[in-house]
Structure formats: C-alpha cells, structure tokens
Amino acid sequence: MSESHVLVKGANIKVGEVFGDPSAHVTVTIATRVGADVERIPTDVSVLILGGDGKVRSNDDLIFYNQPLGADAAVRLTSSVGSGEVTADEATIEVDLARLPESVDRVLIAASIDGSAGTERTFGEAESLCMTAESTDESSDSVVVSELTGLAGERAVIFGEIYRRESEWKIRAVGQGYSAGLRALVGEYGVDVDDPPADRDDDVAGGAADVIEEQEFVGDVPVVPGTKVALSRRRKAVAKLPVDWKERACPGLPVEVAAGPWRRARLFPAVGIRSSAEQEGRTTSVLLSVMSTVPEFGRRIASLMGAPRGRTETFTEVVFPLGGQEHRPDGLIRVSRGSKEWVALVEVKTAKGALNADQIDRYVQIARAKGFDAVVTITCDVPPCPGELPIQLKARPPKSVSVTHLSWEEIVTEGSLALAASGGDRLHDRIMEQFLLYASEQQAGMWQFGDMGRHWVKVRNGVADGTLSASDPATAEVCARFDQLTRHLALQLTALTGQTASSQIPSSRADAVSRAKQLADSGELFGTLRVDGATAPIVLNANLSRLKVGCSQAVQAPRAGRTTTKINWLLRQLDAAPPKLRVTAHHFGSRTETTSALMESARDDPAMLVPPSGRDIREFTITAEASMGSKRAASENGFVSSMVDLVNGFHRDVTEVLRAPRPDR
Numbered sequence: 216m217s218e219s220h221v222l223v224k225g226a227n228i229k230v231g232e233v234f235g236d237p238s239a240h241v242t243v244t245i246a247t248r249v250g251a252d253v254e255r256i257p258t259d260v261s262v263l264i265l266g267g268d269g270k271v272r273s274n275d276d277l278i279f280y281n282q283p284l285g286a287d288a289a290v291r292l293t294s295s296v297g298s299g300e301v302t303a304d305e306a307t308i309e310v311d312l313a314r315l316p317e318s319v320d321r322v323l324i325a326a327s328i329d330g331s332a333g334t335e336r337t338f339g340e341a342e343s344l345c346m347t348a349e350s351t352d353e354s355s356d357s358v359v360v361s362e363l364t365g366l367a368g369e370r371a372v373i374f375g376e377i378y379r380r381e382s383e384w385k386i387r388a389v390g391q392g393y394s395a396g397l398r399a400l401v402g403e404y405g406v407d408v409d410d411p412p413a414d415r416d417d418d419v420a421g422g423a424a425d426v427i428e429e430q431e432f433v434g435d436v437p438v439v440p441g442t443k444v445a446l447s448r449r450r451k452a453v454a455k456l457p458v459d460w461k462e463r464a465c466p467g468l469p470v471e472v473a474a475g476p477w478r479r480a481r482l483f484p485a486v487g488i489r490s491s492a493e494q495e496g497r498t499t500s501v502l503l504s505v506m507s508t509v510p511e512f513g514r515r516i517a518s519l520m521g522a523p524r525g526r527t528e529t530f531t532e533v534v535f536p537l538g539g540q541e542h543r544p545d546g547l548i549r550v551s552r553g554s555k556e557w558v559a560l561v562e563v564k565t566a567k568g569a570l571n572a573d574q575i576d577r578y579v580q581i582a583r584a585k586g587f588d589a590v591v592t593i594t595c596d597v598p599p600c601p602g603e604l605p606i607q608l609k610a611r612p613p614k615s616v617s618v619t620h621l622s623w624e625e626i627v628t629e630g631s632l633a634l635a636a637s638g639g640d641r642l643h644d645r646i647m648e649q650f651l652l653y654a655s656e657q658q659a660g661m662w663q664f665g666d667m668g669r670h671w672v673k674v675r676n677g678v679a680d681g682t683l684s685a686s687d688p689a690t691a692e693v694c695a696r697f698d699q700l701t702r703h704l705a706l707q708l709t710a711l712t713g714q715t716a717s718s719q720i721p722s723s724r725a726d727a728v729s730r731a732k733q734l735a736d737s738g739e740l741f742g743t744l745r746v747d748g749a750t751a752p753i754v755l756n757a758n759l760s761r762l763k764v765g766c767s768q769a770v771q772a773p774r775a776g777r778t779t780t781k782i783n784w785l786l787r788q789l790d791a792a793p794p795k796l797r798v799t800a801h802h803f804g805s806r807t808e809t810t811s812a813l814m815e816s817a818r819d820d821p822a823m824l825v826p827p828s829g830r831d832i833r834e835f836t837i838t839a840e841a842s843m844g845s846k847r848a849a850s851e852n853g854f855v856s857s858m859v860d861l862v863n864g865f866h867r868d869v870t871e872v873l874r875a876p877r878p879d880r
Contacts (some may be wrong), residue, residue, distance in 0.1 A: 222361040222375075222388035224414040230312065230377070230384040233357045234350035237383055238313040242524075244376050245325055246305045248343045248503075256328060256336055256528045260306040261397065262290055263323040265403050270405030272318060277406050278308075284634075289314035290322060294530070294695065308350070310377055321378040322741065323389075323404065327371040327397035338392065339367040346374040349524075351510075354747065355790035356553025361388035364460060368618040370396040437531055453748040454714035456867045460704035465656035466710035467631020470647050473854055482649035487655035491568060494660045496531075499545045499563045503529035503660075504546070504594075505650045509643045512650075516626060517550050519601070519619055520559055520591045526550030533560075535581045544578055548591070558582075559589035565623075565660025570594060570606050574620070579608075582616045589617045597664040597706075599720045623661035624706050629655045631710035664703035665849030668696045678759040685735040693739065694730050700855060701742035701755060704862050708746065711863075719743040734759075746866070750875045753865065755858070757843065764857050766865045767838040772800075773876035778832055779878050785835050789814065792868045793839070800824040801834040837873070839865045 220228055231237030247258045262278035263271060264285050271277060278285040283292040291309045310322050324346065328336050338344060344363040349355075361375055367479040369392030376387050392400045457463075459470045483501045488494045506513040506529050513527035530547040546561035560578045564570060570592055578590045590612075596605035602619040612618045654661045670689035677683030683690060701718040706717040719742075734740055738760035744753040750770040758762050771783045785798070794815035801810040808830070812823040826832065844857035 218357045220359045222386070222553050224360060224361075224363070224388050224390040226361075227385045228359060230386060233348075233359055233386070234352065234355045236350065236352065236355075239355075240309065240351040240384075241377065242351055243310065243327060243346065243348045243375070243377075244305060245308075245324065246343070246345045246347075247326065247338070247341050249340060249440040250342050256338070256341055256475045258306070258326050258328065259397075260292060260308065261327060261401065262292060262308055263321075263325065263401065263406075264290060264319055265321040265323060265404060265572045266318055267320045268599075269321070274406055277401060280368075286315055286319055289316075289319075291636075312377070313453060319379075321376050321686060323376045324348075325371060325373045325397075326430045327400065329636075332515055334368070337367065338369045338372055341366070342450070342614075344372065344374070345390070348375075356555065359386050361389045361390075363388075365390075368394045370394060371400040373400070375477075386429075389864060402865065404879075412579060414473055423714040424575065424823045432557075448850055453490045453746060453866075453871045454712035455706075455871050456711055456863060460711050460863060463711075465627065465631070465651045467628070468648065468651040468655065472652070480644065481652060482523060483653035485653055485658040486659045490791075490835045491566065491660075494658065495545070495563055495565045495568065498565050498653075498659050498661060498722060499561075500531055501650065501653055502563075503531060503546050503548070503561075505630075505646060507564050509633065509646055510717055511636065511643070512630060512647060514658065515629040517548065517557075519549070519621055519625065519629065521589055522548070522550040522559065523552060523555070525550040525555070525557070535585070537577060537584075541834070542577055542581060542869055544581075555591075558587040559591050560587060561591045561593065564592075565726040566595065566662060568660075572608055575606070576608055576610055579610070579612050579616055579618060584612050587616065591621065592618075592620045593623065593626070594620070595622050595660070595662040595664075596620070597699045597702050599695065599718070601625075622656070624703065625662040627651065627661060627663070628706045628710045630654070633711040648751075653707050661718065663849075664878060665855055665856055666696075667700070667847040668692055669871055671696070671854070673757050674734070678734070683735045685732040687735075690731045691798070694734060697740045697742060699758065700858060703855075703860055704742075704755070704859065706742055707859065708863070708866065710745070713746050716744055719745060745861070746870055749870050750873050751861065754815075755862065757854075757858070759843075762843045763840050764843045764861050765840040765860055767836050768865070768869055768873065769834055769836045770873055771834055771875055772832045777820060778825050781832050782817070782824050786814075788872055788874060789869065790838070792837075793864075795839075796869070797838040798824060799836040799838065799842070800832045802824065802826045802828065803833045837869050838867070 219814060220233055221317065228239065245260065247256050249256055250568060259279065262285065264276035266272045276285060278290055278292055284290070289311045295305045295307055309326060328338070344366065346361045348359040350357070363372065363374065366372065371393040373389040373391045375389050378385055378387060378546065410863045456471065460466070462470045488497060490832055506516055507527055510527070513523060517527050519614045520617055528549045528551070531545065532543055533547045535542050544560040545563040548559045550557040560582055562570065562575060562578060575590060575592060582590050592604065594605065598605065598620055604618065604620045608618065608643040630647055630650055634644060634651065637644050653659050670692050673689050674683060699721045701720065705716045705718040738758060740757040742755040744755065746753060749768065751768050754767050770785070773784060782800070789796070794813065796814040798814055798817050799809060799811040800807050808826070808828070810824050810826055817824055839861060841857060844852050846853035851857035
C-alpha cells in the first residue's frame with residue numbers, strides 16, 4: 216500500500232525521508248477540479264527556478280509549456296493539458312534534484328488562469344486544488360499530498376515548492392494566491408515583465424498590438440526575444456508543422472536522422488523477415504524491449520493501456536494452461552510500484568493480421584483466473600475512438616479485466632512524442648530513433664491507416680449515379696472508415712508537431728444512422744479535428760458528388776472596430792495564405808446570411824466581404840478545397856493522400872497563423 220504524507224499550508228517534509236533518496240527524481244502533479252455543473256477552469260502551469268536570493272537567475276528560469284525545459288533539463292514540464300474530464304485540469308512537472316545546479320535554491324510550482332478565458336474566472340470557483348509529489352523510482356510508493364483551501368478571487372496561486380535547506384531538499388506546501396494574476400506572481404520573483412501596449416480606439420490590429428499577436432504565447436506569457444517577458448491575454452500558440460514533413464518516412468523522425476550516402480547500421484533491422492509469424496514475433500519483441508528500456512516510452516504506452524505509473528517490465532511468449540491446453544499470448548506487461556502490480560496480457564498482429572475473437576476470449580479467461588488486470592490487443596486497425604476493439608467479443612469481459620485496443624500508429628505516435636520530450640539522455644534518444652526507423656519499414660508490419668476499404672468504389676459510384684442506400688452496410692462501413700481517417704490525421708499531426716491533435720467522433724448509434732443517411736442523400740462525409748491552441752476545430756469534408764475534399768476553420772471577429780477594419784484584421788493575418796482560399800463573413804443577427812470571396816479577390820477589394828445590409832460581422836470561416844484522389848488508398852493520387860496533403864497544408868497556411876481577437880477587442 217502506498218504511504219501518503221499530507222501537508223497543510225506552510226508545512227514541509229524532507230525528500231530523503233519520504234522517498235528514501237535525498238536527491239530523488241520527483242514528479243509533481245497539480246490538479247484543478249470543479250463541480251459537474253461548473254465550466255472547467257482553464258489552468259496554465261508555471262515553474263520558477265530561484266537562486267539563493269529568492270529571485271530567478273534570468274528570464275530563462277520561467278518554465279511554461281512553450282519553454283518546457285529549464286536548469287539544463289533538470290526541470291521539465293511534461294504535460295499541461297486537460298485530463299480528459301470536462302471538470303478537471305492537470306499538469307505534471309518533473310524535477311531531477313541530482314541534476315540541479317548549485318546555483319538553484321528553490322523550484323516554485325505555480326498555476327494561473329488561462330488569460331484567453333477572460334478575467335472573470337478565479338481559483339475560488341474550484342471544488343479542489345491539489346498538489347501531489349512522487350518519486351520516479353518505482354521502488355518507492357510514498358506520495359506527498361497537499362490540498363489548497365480558502366481561495367476566493369485569486370487568478371494565480373503558488374501550490375508549493377521544492378527547496379534546499381543546507382544540504383537537504385525539502386517539499387513545502389505554500390498556497391499563496393495572487394488576485395492580480397500571473398503578472399504579479401512572476402514579477403515578485405524577478406521576472407522582467409514588459410508593459411502591454413496601450414489600448415487604441417482607432418483600429419483592432421496593427422502597430423504595437425500586432426507585436427503581441429505575432430508572438431508565441433504560453434497562457435498569459437508569450438515568448439519574446441530580448442530581456443523582458445511580455446504578458447498578454449492570448450491563447451496558446453499552435454505548434455508549427457516541420458518543413459520536411461512530406462519527406463519523412465516516419466512523422467516523428469526528422470529526415471536527417473536517416474540521411475547520408477550509406478544506410479546506417481540498425482539496432483532493429485527489418486531485413487530478412489520471411490514470414491508473417493517471424494514479422495509478428497520480431498516486431499512484438501522490439502516494442503516490448505523498448506518499453507522496458509526507455510522508461511518515458513514505457514510509461515506512455517502503459518498509460519494508453521490503462522496502467523498506473525510505475526516500473527515497466529515486459530515478457531514474450533509466456534505460457535498459461537487453460538482447459539487442458541497451453542496458450543501463449545504474444546507478451547505480458549507488468550507495471551509495479553512498491554507492493555502494487557498491474558499485469559496485462561498482450562496479443563499482437565502485424566500488417567494485415569486479424570484478431571480472433573475466440574482467442575481473445577480465452578486470454579480474458581486466463582487473466583481473470585490469474586488475477587491479471589487487462590488484455591491488450593495491438594494491430595494495424597486504427598480505432599475511431601481510443602481503446603475501441605476492432606472485433607466483437609463473444610462474451611462480455613468481467614469487470615475485473617479490462618480489454619483495450621491499440622493501433623501501431625498510436626504506438627508510433629507516442630514514440631515520436633517520447634523522443635520530442637527527451638530530457639537529454641542520448642542513449643534513450645538513440646533507441647527511440649532506431650525504434651521509429653524500424654517502424655517506418657514496410658517489412659516491420661507496423662502499418663498506419665491507408666485504405667478506405669473494399670466498398671469505397673461501390674459507395675463512390677453509388678453517390679454518382681444516385682443509387683446509394685443509407686441502409687446498405689457498405690455505406691456505414693465507409694462512414695466508419697472516414698472516422699478512422701480522421702483519427703489518422705489527428706495522430707500524424709500530433710507526431711509531426713509534438714502538440715496534441717484529437718479527432719471528434721460521433722459516438723451514438725443515432726449519429727451513425729444519420730451520417731449514413733447524409734452520405735446517401737448528399738454524398739458528403741464530415742469529420743472534426745481539434746488542435747491545441749487553434750481558434751476553432753478544423754472541420755473536414757469529403758464531397759463524393761463533386762469529387763472534392765475540403766477543410767475549414769472559424770475565427771470570431773473582433774467586437775470593436777468598423778466592418779472594414781475587421782476584414783483587414785483577418786487579411787493581415789493571412790497575407791501569405793494561398794489565393795484560392797475562400798473567406799466567408801457571417802453576419803450579425805442571422806444564422807444564414809453571409810458574404811464570401813476568394814482570398815485573392817478579397818485582397819484586391821476587401822469591400823466584397825462587407826454585408827450589403829449594413830450589418831456587422833460576427834465571425835469568419837476560412838475554407839480550402841482540393842480534388843479528391845481517385846484511388847482508395849494512401850498512394851499517390853489516392854483519397855487518403857489527398858486528405859493528408861490538404862489538412863497539413865491548411866494547418867501550415869491557416870491554423871498556425873490564425874489568432875483570435877484579444878478579449879478586450
């Protein structure tokens with residue numbers, strides 16, 4: 216059982232006393248939770264690294280999600296995102312005390328209200344504010360817990376600190392709040408804060424305001440060249456697509472890693488695989504061995520499987536008796552922390568290999584009999600929703616055994632993120648590079664989504680000649696394949712940018728039926744991508760009648776300023792965007808009235824977007840279209856490839872540069 220040490224405000228405890236190592240590698244997690252009927256509080260995490268004088272040594276000692284490393288990577292902000300629940304925000308910070316320079320005296324853990332949410336939200340609305348600290352050494356199962364209470368109008372708060380007292384490190388619960396927000400907090404500790412530009416009434420953008428809008432923002436803090444940190448209420452910046460994305464064999468692996476006149480020696484060679492059984496065995500062994508060798512990667516994959524945080528051990532070709540026969544799951548994963556263990560049986564398929572429902576049912580029986588926690592399947596099937604099985608089991612699994620599914624594409628994406636989040640361990644980086652190189656080989660069988668299915672041509676032709684039926688199973692299958700494609704697009708964007716992109720898939724049966732009817736009636740398919748920091752979701756569209764694919768993104772128009780000023784505000788942001796983008800201005804007071812023009816025409820004559828009725832503009836939508844590939848696969852001129860090219864190009868041209876207006880505009 217884990218041992219909890221509860222700290223009240225102002226209390227402290229020695230690191231060595233809690234974790235058994237006075238220079239432990241400590242993981243701090245903070246959580247902001249609200250009630251079910253309260254909108255979540257968008258929280259940004261900040262870490263301040265302080266010297267002996269109680270001040271930052273330089274502005275580089277302010278750590279946030281756009282500058283996630285500090286003190287030579289001894290302090291790492293590993294995540295700063297919503298936990299998946301609408302009611303919670305969580306963030307994790309890793310502090311390697313052994314690697315902290317002697318000049319560092321304290322590491323301060325703080326959080327502030329995301330400035331893009333406006334000034335009305337406060338931490339007093341939270342149901343609970345909690346900080347926990349654990350050691351990354353899996354042999355220690357102790358945890359330090361501190362819950363903050365008594366907050367009211369604060370918009371920034373210091374949760375706690377890890378500080379040096381003589382030769383020992385201690386953890387202290389602080390709980391100090393700042394009603395003036397992040398600016399007041401960081402200013403107190405010596406961060407040189409730049410003054411915001413003065414408000415102007417003559418325009419919405421331009422001049423000094425554009426300086427703020429062109430910066431990369433992290434919550435309330437944008438990254439600014441020079442000696443000062445500027446604070447402004449802006450949303451997070453969208454991560455940029457790498458320029459070499461088209462040339463990459465694996466999305467998360469830069470081209471130069473595999474470049475050179477000769478083929479580099481491989482740690483995991485894929486050559487010489489002669490059968491599907493050999494392919495499956497080798498690829499399983501590669502995955503499991505890397506999971507146990509690189510802790511960051513192992514934790515990421517185990518977390519997808521539902522495992523707790525801990526030390527990951529992996530095994531292959533384990534044997535279990537059942538019904539007088541021996542059964543051999545492809546692998547077993549054991550995650551341990553102190554006296555606790557989580558165990559999963561793993562069944563793997565590569566390339567076109569398909570799962571057998573009877574086999575998975577037997578593994579569930581074995582897991583139940585042995586007291587194991589999960590059965591995990593891994594194939595090339597990309598689930599539209601995380602964890603969704605590609606097959607229907609004959610028997611419902613018991614509550615004690617979870618059954619979940621991972622695609623190879625999800626695993627490779629996590630490998631890309633693990634490499635991007637490297638803390639400077641060159642050996643682990645090298646292993647992850649070799650894992651991604653292996654994954655990029657066709658012979659490895661770790662294929663990504665690349666086929667719209669055997670009914671694609673039938674459905675496309677049925678749309679063209681008006682014979683497609685909503686009740687035809689082929690219609691539903693193509694809708695499901697488009698959901699898989701949407702997830703594929705989200706995963707490859709995540710791997711390319713290192714920033715989370717997610718797909719939004721309708722989950723109810725009623726939605727599935729209505730989408731099949733929509734495809735049969737109009738020939739259209741829709742999907743949604745959510746990109747962290749974007750002004751709005753990216754809406755995907757495939758029109759099988761017009762043989763066109765498209766994607767669009769909306770942005771709210773500034774509240775102040777003349778109509779022409781708002782149009783110019785948008786055009787300035789998209790000054791380098793392709794001329795064939797379509798801009799649509801949505802009019803106030805109507806859900807249907809719009810004015811629209813191609814970007815090239817709007818640049819020549821912005822008045823084309825002015826509502827003729829004299830109404831104002833409430834919102835803009837930017838849309839890109841391209842010809843739909845004729846083939847069903849991800850090959851050149853294929854449908855999948857056309858969607859990938861369009862979405863990535865749109866991300867580069869629009870999503871990365873489009874900014875919402877400031878809240879006060």
